[in-house]
Amino acid sequence: MLRSAANDLKRDDASAEQDLGLPPGAFAELTSGRRPVDWDLVGKAAAVWPLNERDLLPIHDDCPDGVRIHRLADSVASGRTINRGGSPYYEYRDTAMSRVASYRPEWISMLRVVEDSDPDNxxxxxxxxxxxxxxxxxxxxxxxYYRWEGVSHCVEMNTGDSVxxxxxxxxxxxxxxxxxxxxxxxxxxxxxxxxxxxxxxSVLGAGAARALALPAEQAALLRSFAQARLLSGEELARRAKLPAPYVAQLLSGEASATSDETAALAEALGVAVRELLPTRIDTEAGVHLAHRSGARSWELPEQGRAAYRVTQLAGDPAHPHTTALEVDVLPGADASDGWLTTYQHQYVYVLDGAPVELHWEHRGERRTDRLEPGDSAYVLPGTRLAFAAVDGAGAAQDGRTARVLLLRVGGATTTDVRFALATIPGDGIERYLDEDRLWFTSDAAPSDAARPAAVQTDAPQYDSTDQESAREH
Ligand SMILES: [Fe+2]
Incomplete structure (x- = not known):
């Protein structure tokens, strides 16, 4: 990260050492990992360079095997009773979470018993x-119970319902x-x-944040892009070959563009059509309820013997990268039935029923573990995952099926980032993840000398056999 920051600021080793008050040769030792980056250095860099301390800090990888399992016993041990209004209201227990993902899953038991479903109880x-x-x-x-715009609601929920x-x-x-x-x-x-x-x-302030808030309508997107490009409505109309009064109506929201017109406007603005499509929010009173009775269910795989019965749980189009599913692992399902892989961070919770075998493959290594009801797991994006039924006598005799809750949440690697990754050429992705060399080769410092320790470090994901072509600008 230090090398990457120095490159971005167009500092070579000598100028970085001068800025940071380091002796000659120290910067290469720091960026190669031979000398630890300490807090003093991070503070110094944040003081003299226009960056923040956090820009230089890596995040903790607490999931080196691709899956992080949290056992029921650990959940029980983490239990704590939370009072509301002076008496016990909830018991909270932790379940699987990771420093890599921002979601916070809790098991919460309701300790307050009511006799009615009155929201004003x-x-x-x-x-x-x-x-x-x-x-x-x-x-x-x-x-x-939920409250939206001052109105309180109560809904009776049962097993399998979600919101x-x-x-x-x-x-x-x-x-x-x-x-x-x-x-x-x-x-x-x-x-x-x-x-x-x-x-x-938080730096821009509440006024700026309010001004940046986009209502879910195309007109707001059109105005935003036109302003960014200093385009008048008339110029936009000429470029899109649409009548100026009509474009004025589109910009004010009085008219709605057809898909052909949206394509013409996108062309005129020089953006992809998807940039002009507003989000869709389907919540009612701030929530999206999904009752099991109306939930959509299907089996996988479609061909041959089904391994999984999947049931869709609550979600909203406003969050297309969040998926909540209940998966029944059918008798006879085994890991050869195909991997369940996703770009999302994934949370697995084994619901009441039979235990289940979790199979996964991460960086070429296959692993398996048995999960009991109440166990949970965090799974890194891209990890290949499969569930298998446990053919134990207990599960078979009482007819229980293994049932797993899956919650999948998109991370910081958004669709735009994924598009960008596809444009990085050659060994660029390795460099993007672990930049340890100068962005140019100078006559006085050949590329190998500029990264003397690259072949000696154990930095993961760095392929020391690659051939870097000298790039200068
Ligand atoms: Fe909450």
Missing amino acids: PAVEWNRGHLLYQFTYFVGPVNY WGLPFAPHSFTSRSSTEPAYILALTYGGDLLGDAQREL
């Missing part, structure tokens, strides 16, 4: 809503039974709202 303790998006999977007789909710909507959960288990799996995640966007906007 005084026994219900509401929160104030939170920044994170929330997907919730329900087990048992759980009342779900997806927008940030900042107050909500609560209670149990309708003092004897049956009543709990939820609550998966909160920030999506693109957290991280870099939030940090940038």
Whole structure:
């Protein structure tokens, strides 16, 4: 990261050493890993260069095998009772999470029992809503309360029901039974709202953030691109070969473009058509409810014996990179039935039923582990994954099926980033991930001398056999 930052700022070793007050040769030692980068150096770099400390810090890889398993016993041990209104309201337990992904999945048991489904029941303790998006999977007789624009709602939920909710909507959960288990799996995640966007906007301020908010309509996108390009409505109309008064109506939202007109406007603006398509938000009162009775189900694979029965859970078109599924691992399913692979971060929770075998392949290595109900796992994007039925006597005799909750959430590698990755030539992706050399070859410092330790380091993902072509600009 230090080399990459120095390259971006067009510093070679000597000028970087001068900026950072380092002796000759020290910068190459730092960027090769032979000398550790300490906090003093990070602070110094952030003081003299226009970057932030965090730009120089790597994230922790706590998932070197591709899958991080969290056992039921560890979840139970993490249990803590949370009071609301002075008495116990929830028991929280941690389940699988990773430093690589921003989602925060919790098992939460409802300790407050109610006798009705009245949203104004005084026994219900509401929160104030939170920044994170929330997907919730329900087990048992759980009342779900949510409030949107001052109106309170209560929905009776049961096993297999789910909901997806927008940030900042107050909500609560209670149990309708003092004897049956009543709990939820609550998966909160920030999506693109957290991280870099939030940090940038906190500098820009609330006024700028309000001005940047895009309503889900094409006119707002058209105005934004026209402003960015200093294009008048008339010039846009000439370029798109559309009448100027009509383009004025499109820009104000009084008219809606056909798909042919949208294509002409995209051409006129020099953008892909998808940049002019607004998002779609299907929530009602801030939430998208999915009851098991109406859920869509299908089997995989389509040909031959089915291994999985998949049921779609709650989600929303506003978050196309979030997928929630319930997967029944059918008797006889084994790992040869095909990999379930996705670009998303993945959370696995084994629901009540039979245990299941998890098979996965990460960086060429195959592994397997057995998961019991209540166990959970985090899976890195791109890891090949398969579930197999456990042919144990217990599972077969009482007819239980293994049932797995899958929540898949897109990470920082957005569609735009993935398009960009495809444009990086040759060994560029390795360099993008682990830049350890100068961006040019100078006469006085041949490329091999400029990266003297490259072949000695154990930096992962760096192919020391590659042939770098000298690139100068
Ligand atoms: Fe919540």
